[in-house]
Amino acid sequence: MKVISERLATPIKYERDVCVAGGGVAGIAAAAAAARNGARVILLERGFMLGGLASAGIVTIYLALCDGMGNQVTFGLAEELFRLSIELGAEDRYPRAWLEGGSHEERKHARFEVQFNPQLFAISAEQLLLSLGVKILYGAPVVAVNKSADKITEVIIEGKGGREAISVKSVIDATGDADVCKLSGEDTVLFKQGNVLAAWYYGYGGGEYKLNMCGFCDVPEEERAPGQETPMLVNRRFGGLDTAELSEMVQLSHTAIKRNVLAHRDKTPDLVPVTFGTIPQVRMTRRIEGRMAIDTSDDRRHFDDSVGTFSNWKRRGPIYELPLSALYGKRVKNLITAGRCISSTEPMWDVTRVIPVCAVTGEAAGVAASLSDNFENASVEKIQEVLRSRGVRIHIDELDLI
Ligand SMILES: Cc1cc2nc3c(=O)[nH]c(=O)nc-3n(C[C@H](O)[C@H](O)[C@H](O)COP(=O)(O)OP(=O)(O)OC[C@H]3O[C@@H](n4cnc5c(N)ncnc54)[C@H](O)[C@@H]3O)c2cc1C
Structure with missing residues (x-):
């Protein structure tokens, strides 16, 4: 492959404590x-x-804050964002038993989850961050980092305004794809099974506005019964990190949406898609290869460096502590x-990737980054103290389990 070399001089446009x-x-x-800290x-x-x-991405089901046995296990910002997502009303799955004082028996039968409107959630979240003084830059893909020894000193974006650097004390990689880890030389691991095609979209027809979840959820290889296959929209899997492959995947999902619309036209002749995913x-x-990797066998395991608790969206019962050491790496x-x-x-990746757990990890990373620029040596007690003051339950024995 032919290559070109470029000489770059990038202006430092911003200086911040924490870059997300x-x-x-x-x-x-x-x-x-x-920002709150x-x-x-x-x-x-x-x-x-x-x-x-x-x-x-049109994934608008905020999965459970409860363990499926009638106990709430996830608190703090995960619950705050849950409520924020439906501040102007839920789209579906309204958890009456949880939000309107239901009994424990009622809560055992209805998980603490909800379907929200994606656009309203995006706007409410934006308003929340602006009210906290967070500088939000859109159209700002992180394309490189500058390092000094074993720390990132600048994060570099390239948007409409060209290449710009942000001078930082600490960085939170919330790109979903561990892009910053990769760019900074941190150890990472690729998803070996590959993703099945999904084509979720909102449709309107017959007087009804509805989320259509086309494309089944996969089962991790390790959990598959012999002979068990995931029904697939197309007979291939996607790594999700190659531009050409991602483009093809998105094009296939568009075709699948049109096929789905046509398949429903006999019963709903006026059905049209009104929104589909604008990211793959x-x-x-x-993901990062962290100091430790949390596993499904860690159900009810105590971690001294826990920074929050969460459940398993696929199963009723399990509760996990989130170790801080699963959030940072070695380099x-x-x-x-x-x-x-x-x-x-x-x-376990299939458990930790869902919305409530992402919020738990985000809150923990945010507090940690506001307190330290060296996570290996950070004061876990101080991070836990701040999280507790925000209503986060740190250890399973802090939950009011019935
Ligand atoms: C088909 C499907 C169905 C799902 N169903 C559910 C469900 O029913 N309920 C549930 O709770 N979860 C579900 N999930 C999982 C869940 O939606 C996601 O895992 C979760 O929302 C991920 O949040 P995140 O913030 O970690 O990552 P993302 O939502 O991926 O956010 C990452 C953000 O970073 C941005 N970004 C990426 N790279 C860069 C870069 N280099 N520079 C700057 N910005 C960048 C992206 O644009 C994006 O906005 C589903 C996922 C899929 C794909």
Whole structure:
């Protein structure tokens, strides 16, 4: 392949304590948490709205804050963003038992989850971050970092205004794809199974506005029963990190949406798609290889460095503590991850990638980044103290389990 060499002189346009790369649920939670703890925060988003997969990706089901046994296990910003997503009303799955004082028995039968409107969520999240003084840059893909020894000193974006650098103390990688980890030489792991095609879209027809979830959720190889296959829209899987492959994947999803619309036209002749994903609907791509990788076998395991608790959206019962050491790696001292690119084993990745867990990891990363620029040596007790003061339950024994 032919290459060219370029000489670049990049202006340092901003100086901030905390730089959040990516404005999905994890990035929103991270930016809010860091700003609330007094940090000067900048959030860099390659698109032009907040929410990531949860808004631009049309994934609008905020999965459970409860364990499926009638107990709430996730608190803090994860609950705040849940409520924010439906501040002007829920689209579907309204959790009456949880929001209107239902009994424990009622809560056992209805999980604490909801379907929200993607555009309203994006706007409300934007207003929240602006009210906290977060500088939001849209059209700002992170394309490089500058390092001194084992720390990132500048994060570099390239948008309409050209190439610009942001001088930083600490960085939160909430890109979903561990882009900053990759750019800064941190160890990363690729998703080996590959993503199945998804083609979620909102349709309007027959007087009804409805989310159509085309494309089944996959089962991790390790959990598959012998002979069990995932029904697929197309017979191939996608890594999600190659421009040409992603473009093809999105084109296939558009075809699948049109096919789905046509298939429903006999019953709903006026059905049309009104919104589809404007970012690729990939579940797992690349993650940090952290100090530790959380696993599904860590159900009820105590971690001294826990920074929050969460449940398993696929199963009723399990509760996990989130170790801070699953958020940072071994090489870049002032870099921490949040969201679907934190460190977990392959089966656990399918549990940690969902919206409420992304919010838990975002809040923890945000607080940590506001307190330290060397996560390995950060005071875990101080981070836990701040999180507790925000209503986060740190250990499972702090939950009011019935
Ligand atoms: C088909 C599908 C169905 C799903 N169903 C559910 C469900 O029902 N419920 C549920 O809770 N979860 C579900 N999920 C998972 C969940 O939606 C996501 O994993 C979660 O929203 C991820 O949040 P995040 O903030 O970590 O990442 P993302 O939402 O991916 O956000 C990352 C953000 O970073 C930006 N970005 C990326 N690279 C860069 C860069 N280099 N520079 C600057 N910005 C960048 C992106 O534009 C994006 O806004 C589903 C996912 C898929 C794909």
